[in-house]
Amino acid sequence: xxNGISVTGLSEFVDEIKQNAEEGIAAYGVELNWQSGTRxxxxxxxxxxxxHRISRDFSWEIDEPRQLLGCNHAxxxxxxxxxxxxACIMVGFAVGASVMEIQLETLKVTVQGELNLxxxxxxxxxxPVSFTELKYCIEVAGxxxxxxxxxxxxxxxxxxxxxxxxxxxxxxxxxxxIK
Amino acid sequence: xxxNNTSIKGDQxxxxxxxxxxxxxxxxxxxxxxxxxxxHKDWSQAGFSTAAxxxxxxDDEATGxxxxxxxxxxxxxxxxxxxxxxxxxxxRDRFIYxxxxxxxxxxxxxxxxxxxxxxxxxxxxxGMAAITATVMALLDKxxxxxxxxxxxxxxxxxxxxxxxxxGISVSYVDPRDYEAIEAAIRPETQxxxxxxxxxxxxxxxxxxxxxxIAERKQVRLVIDGTFLPPVCCRMIEQGADIVIHSASKYxxxxxxxxxxxxMGSRKLVDMVWPRLLAFGGSLDPHACFMFERGLKxxxxxxxxxxxxxxxxxxYLEKHPLVKRVYYPLLSTHPDHDLAQRVLRNxxxxxxxxxxxxxxxxxxxxxxxxxxxxxxxxxxVESLVSLPYNTSHAGYTSKQRLDMGINxxxxxxxxxxxxxxxxxxxxxxxxxxx
Ligand SMILES: Cc1ncc(COP(=O)(O)O)c(C=O)c1O
Numbered sequence: 265x266x267n268g269i270s271v272t273g274l275s276e277f278v279d280e281i282k283q284n285a286e287e288g289i290a291a292y293g294v295e296l297n298w299q300s301g302t303r304x305x306x307x308x309x310x311x312x313x314x315x316h317r318i319s320r321d322f323s324w325e326i327d328e329p330r331q332l333l334g335c336n337h338a339x340x341x342x343x344x345x346x347x348x349x350x351a352c353i354m355v356g357f358a359v360g361a362s363v364m365e366i367q368l369e370t371l372k373v374t375v376q377g378e379l380n381l382x383x384x385x386x387x388x389x390x391x392p393v394s395f396t397e398l399k400y401c402i403e404v405a406g407x408x409x410x411x412x413x414x415x416x417x418x419x420x421x422x423x424x425x426x427x428x429x430x431x432x433x434x435x436x437x438x439x440x441x442i443k
Numbered sequence: 444x445x446x447n448n449t450s451i452k453g454d455q456x457x458x459x460x461x462x463x464x465x466x467x468x469x470x471x472x473x474x475x476x477x478x479x480x481x482x483h484k485d486w487s488q489a490g491f492s493t494a495a496x497x498x499x500x501x502d503d504e505a506t507g508x509x510x511x512x513x514x515x516x517x518x519x520x521x522x523x524x525x526x527x528x529x530x531x532x533x534x535r536d537r538f539i540y541x542x543x544x545x546x547x548x549x550x551x552x553x554x555x556x557x558x559x560x561x562x563x564x565x566x567x568x569x570g571m572a573a574i575t576a577t578v579m580a581l582l583d584k585x586x587x588x589x590x591x592x593x594x595x596x597x598x599x600x601x602x603x604x605x606x607x608x609x610g611i612s613v614s615y616v617d618p619r620d621y622e623a624i625e626a627a628i629r630p631e632t633q634x635x636x637x638x639x640x641x642x643x644x645x646x647x648x649x650x651x652x653x654x655x656i657a658e659r660k661q662v663r664l665v666i667d668g669t670f671l672p673p674v675c676c677r678m679i680e681q682g683a684d685i686v687i688h689s690a691s692k693y694x695x696x697x698x699x700x701x702x703x704x705x706m707g708s709r710k711l712v713d714m715v716w717p718r719l720l721a722f723g724g725s726l727d728p729h730a731c732f733m734f735e736r737g738l739k740x741x742x743x744x745x746x747x748x749x750x751x752x753x754x755x756x757x758y759l760e761k762h763p764l765v766k767r768v769y770y771p772l773l774s775t776h777p778d779h780d781l782a783q784r785v786l787r788n789x790x791x792x793x794x795x796x797x798x799x800x801x802x803x804x805x806x807x808x809x810x811x812x813x814x815x816x817x818x819x820x821x822x823v824e825s826l827v828s829l830p831y832n833t834s835h836a837g838y839t840s841k842q843r844l845d846m847g848i849n850x851x852x853x854x855x856x857x858x859x860x861x862x863x864x865x866x867x868x869x870x871x872x873x874x875x876x
Contacts, residue, residue, distance in 0.1 A: 270532025273713075275460030275471035280710070283474075310630045317661040319631040321585020321610065363465050419467055 269362040287314035296326070302334035303327040332381075342377070346398070349426045350375040353400060356420035364416070366408035374401045398430065451524050453544075454479035457536030459527060475709045477562040479536045480553040481546060487560060491674050491742035499553025500735065501546070511550040513732045517541050535716050543720060547731035554738055555694070555704050558673040560680055563712035565719055566704050566731065570669065570689025571597050572724025573703030577685055578606075578634070579722070580715040581663050586611050586633040591618040591648070593641040593846065595667065595689075596834055602636075618648045619778075621656065628660045635662055639678060640670035643794045643830045643854040644847050645769045647778035650785070654682025663711075669693070669821070673706075674745040675788040685711055692821030693790070695737040696744050699822075700730050744823065747859035748791030751825075754862035755855075755869065756793050764803075764873050766851070769794040791857040792820060800850035801831050803876055807853065810872035813860055820856030825865065827855050 281288035293309035304327075308320035326341055328334030339347075350373045361368050376399045383393035402417055421427050460473035486498040503512045519525070519538040528537040538544060548566050555564040567573040578601070582588070590602060592615035602613045614627040618637050628635075635657050637648050650666055657664035666683040668676075672693040678686035685707035688694050695702060703724070705715060719725060726734070749772070756770035768775070771782035772789035782789065797803050808816050814825035818833050828834070830848050838846070857865065 265532050266530045271460050271471065272473055272532040274468055275473040276475040276710070278468050278471050279474035312661060315658070315661055316663065317630075317633060319583040319586035319633055321583070321631070360467060363461065363468060363471060365461060415466065423467065 266365065267358050267362045267368050269359060271362050274359065274363070284314075289314065299325075301327075302332065302340075303337060342379070342395075346375040346377060349398065349424070349430065350400065352424040352426035353402070353420050356423050357402065357404070357416055360416045360419050360423075361406065361408065364408065364412060366406050366412060366416075369405040370403070371406075372403040374403075375399070450522060451537070452519060452522070453525075453528070453537035454481065456483060457533055459531055459533070461531065473533075475713075477556065477709060478553070479544070479549060479563075481549055482553060486557045489557075491558060494557040495554065495741045496739050498557035499550040499555075500739075501550060511547060511732065511735060513728055514546045515728050516545070535713065541728065542723065542725040545728050545731070547728040547735070548726060551726075551731050551735050551738065552704075554735065555673075555706055558738075558741065559686060559706040560673075560677050561686075561706035561708070561712075563709040564704060564706040565712055565715060566690070566702060566726045566734070567719060568703070568724040568726050568730075569701045570687070570691060570703040571601070572719075572722065573687050573689075573705050574598055574667070575601060576718035576722050576724060577665060577687055577705055577715050578636070579609075580718045581665070581685075581711070582611055582633050584610050585631055587629050587631045588613045588634045588636055589624060589627045589632055589662075590615055590636040591638055591641065592616055593618060593644075593646065594636075594638060595642060595669075596837065598636075598638075598667065618646055621649070621652055624653070625656050625660070628656070628662065632660065632662050634665055636665045636667075638667040638670065639676065640771070640790070640792065642670070642792075642834060643769075643852060645670075645771060645776070645792055645794055647771050647776075647781050647785075649781055650676075650678055650681035650683055657682070657684070670792055671786070671790055672741060672745065674742050675790050676785050679707060681785065684708070685715070690734060691819065693745065693748075694741065694821075695734045696741065697733075697737050697822055698819060698824065698826075699737075700733050702726055702730060702734050744859055745788045745790065748857055749788045751860060751862040751865055752791045752793055752857035753789060755857055755865050756795075758866045759793070759795050759869065762869075762873060764798050764876060766796040766798055766849075793855045793857055795853050795855070796849050797851045797853065797873075797876075799876065801829060804829050804831075804851045804853050806876055807872050810875040811868055812872075813865060813868045814855065814858075822856070823859045825856060825858035825860060827853060830854055 291312045294306050295309055296304045296306050298304050305323060305325050307323040311318045311320050325338035327338040328340045329336045354373045377395040379395045380391045382388045383391040404413055457479060460471040462472055482499060482501055486494040501511050502509050518540050525537050525539055528534045534543060551566050552564040590613050606613055616623045616627050618641060635653060637653060640647055654664050663684045665685050666678045668678045668686040669689045669692050685705050688704045690702035690704045752770060753772050756768050756773055759765045760768045770776060770793045771778060771786060797807060808827055814827040817826045818828050820826060830852050835843055835848060
């Protein structure tokens with residue numbers, strides 16, 4: 265299959281959602297348990313797509329480098345955020361290439377960002393806590409034209425749920441349970 | 444569509460999703476449809492016998508020979524269209540290699556789908572191959588199954604010995620205890636797996652009720668319908684997501700081949716197909732031909748099975764040496780009301796208990812002249828066996844008692860022999876005890 269993606273399966277899924285909007289609803293979740301210091305363990309919660317539940321038996325760790333008072337045992341939250349954005353753009357790029365009948369040879373996405381810890385630490389109140397800019401770079405080889413790749417870049421970004429979540433901002437609602 | 448239809452070796456209606464100017468997923472044009480099939484005549488309004496004879500069966504175009512020719516080949520000539528189907532992911536709609544698909548498999552699958560009223564079907568080299576491929580297709584890492592605690596031994600072994608190796612766990616529950624079934628469902632449960640009619644005590648499960656639980660809990664419902672082929676009850680109509688058959692039994696009906704089948708929506712059957720390819724349980728074209736021939740008489744065979752089974756069950760029920768008879772159409776059967784509601788045909792399976800325990804049961808088998816002592820079921824010939832030394836030999840007598848399998852329990856697959864002859868045979872054998 266071109267780029268390892270079944271455009272037939274994709275087309276049928278698209279049609280299914282056109283027929284029944286409920287099939288397009290995906291619900292995700294993760295659960296983090298604090299281990300010690302800055303280290304936590306994450307596990308995925310069951311996901312639903314449409315009306316069916318999917319087992320998600322995955323877990324990983326998150327830590328901070330020593331300089332940020334961790335043990336440097338695992339990637340840190342910012343790296344997970346960046347990888348979540350990068351992977352999402354990459355999926356969109358590969359899907360788009362497949363439907364445009366472009367054979368990819370290599371595809372590399374880098375995502376970088378800088379933030380000022382004075383914001384997190386509230387040392388300087390007018391410094392933003394957040395990243396102020398994320399930079400991505402897509403490096404691609406394949407049989408598409410430069411125009412096609414440019415089109416793909418724009419579509420991949422525009423259709424990326426993670427990139428759009430960041431670009432459009434999302435409301436974050438929460439609970440606190442005291443045990 | 445870029446080529447004319449004559450170049451398509453496969454399902455003419457199934458086409459590429461791609462057209463000029465596609466930029467994104469929303470521009471794709473292909474929708475799921477029933478099949479794949481070489482013949483698109485709709486037999487869904489026809490009776491079971493008409494569909495069994497005609498659906499999917501193709502006459503030979505070159506010679507006019509009536510009936511599906513045997514395409515005894517492992518492979519097919521490739522052209523642009525086939526390469527394209529592989530590249531775009533619709534290889535199931537084309538002929539490429541017999542493990543992927545073959546006209547004899549398709550003819551059979553079309554017939555099975557028509558009989559079940561399902562969109563799609565797949566045939567396999569055994570019932571176990573069908574079960575393994577289906578279960579593995581519908582489950583993910585870490586998944587959990589809620590299954591009947593009265594499963595066919597081979598399925599139980601798969602669930603109990605193989606699934607844990609793959610990180611999949613199973614809870615076993617009484618197939619009649621719907622509250623317990625619902626309570627057994629966990630956040631990671633992905634499938635409910637039940638047999639329509641259990642072995643040997645013929646508990647009839649309420650598929651609609653299971654389907655209701657499955658829908659509310661967002662899990663898939665898989666039913667092993669081996670003991671109740673579509674003529675008896677259409678499981679998909681009742682709400683099952685996929686129905687599985689050991690076609691070695693009623694579907695083929697002649698005890699002369701091993702095969703399996705599944706029927707369901709095109710979406711789910713398409714998910715199983717890659718597992719059929721990977722696990723390799725494909726059905727040989729010659730076996731497909733035999734299976735297709737057997738399947739044509741499913742409805743009349745089932746009518747004969749039911750007629751003989753009901754007569755024999757009624758006779759046995761009155762016999763002083765018989766303590767209890769299980770047959771869904773007997774008013775004494777615990778699930779008789781449900782059977783009346785959901786079964787068009789009661790099938791040919793009977794279980795009964797005779798006085799004198801397993802020794803007497805063994806003795807009875809020796810005196811029977813028509814039923815053959817053999818495992819399996821669903822063939823034209825009556826087969827008889829004792830659960831204690833065959834299907835349930837792995838359990839202790841206490842465990843069997845707990846399941847309700849009492850000493851003297853006999854399992855009988857009633858064939859299509861004349862009921863008078865079967866009754867006369869049982870009469871002489873019971874007299875000899
Ligand atoms: C209810 C049931 N399911 C599945 C199977 C397995 O089928 P096969 O023997 O065709 O692999 C059997 C076979 O004995 C069966 O009785």
